[in-house]
Amino acid sequence: MGKIYITGLEVDTLIGVYDWERVRTTQLLLDVTLDVDLCAAMQSDDVADTVDYAKVAECIVDVGKQSTFELLEAFGSKVMDAVCEHFAVSAITLKIVKPNILPNAKTVAVEMSKERV
Numbered sequence: 001m002g003k004i005y006i007t008g009l010e011v012d013t014l015i016g017v018y019d020w021e022r023v024r025t026t027q028l029l030l031d032v033t034l035d036v037d038l039c040a041a042m043q044s045d046d047v048a049d050t051v052d053y054a055k056v057a058e059c060i061v062d063v064g065k066q067s068t069f070e071l072l073e074a075f076g077s078k079v080m081d082a083v084c085e086h087f088a089v090s091a092i093t094l095k096i097v098k099p100n101i102l103p104n105a106k107t108v109a110v111e112m113s114k115e116r117v
């Protein structure tokens with residue numbers, strides 16, 4: 001086994017509870033950790049034998065373009081479902097950072113994880 005990380009992935013999406021958040025998209029920053037079997041690619045040096053992190057990033061950006069959730073939790077659930085559906089990961093951990101949204105905090109964030117059943 002092994003892990004693949006994507007950090008600080010910029011994802012624009014319509015998200016938020018309040019009316020003022022729903023008139024334009026917000027940029028979120030995502031940290032993604034994927035549990036992946038890396039053994040084949042360690043031997044073959046072939047991207048076809050692993051999870052291509054560029055394709056995962058593309059998939060997540062697409063989810064953002066298509067989503068209109070209120071809560072980070074619901075958006076995160078959709079992201080994890082999409083990654084587990086399209087890629088050979090045994091688990092995913094996702095941290096979603098929403099910067100500059102509270103007047104007295106730099107960022108807010110939620111973290112969640114999902115294991116393939």
Ligand SMILES: Nc1nc2c(c(=O)[nH]1)N=C([C@H](O)[C@@H](O)CO)CN2
Nearest residue numbers: 015016017018021070071072073101
């Ligand atoms: N646990 C959460 N709390 C809140 C969320 C959220 O997504 N998860 N969102 C909001 C608002 O949309 C926030 O961005 C502005 O106050 C509030 N609380």
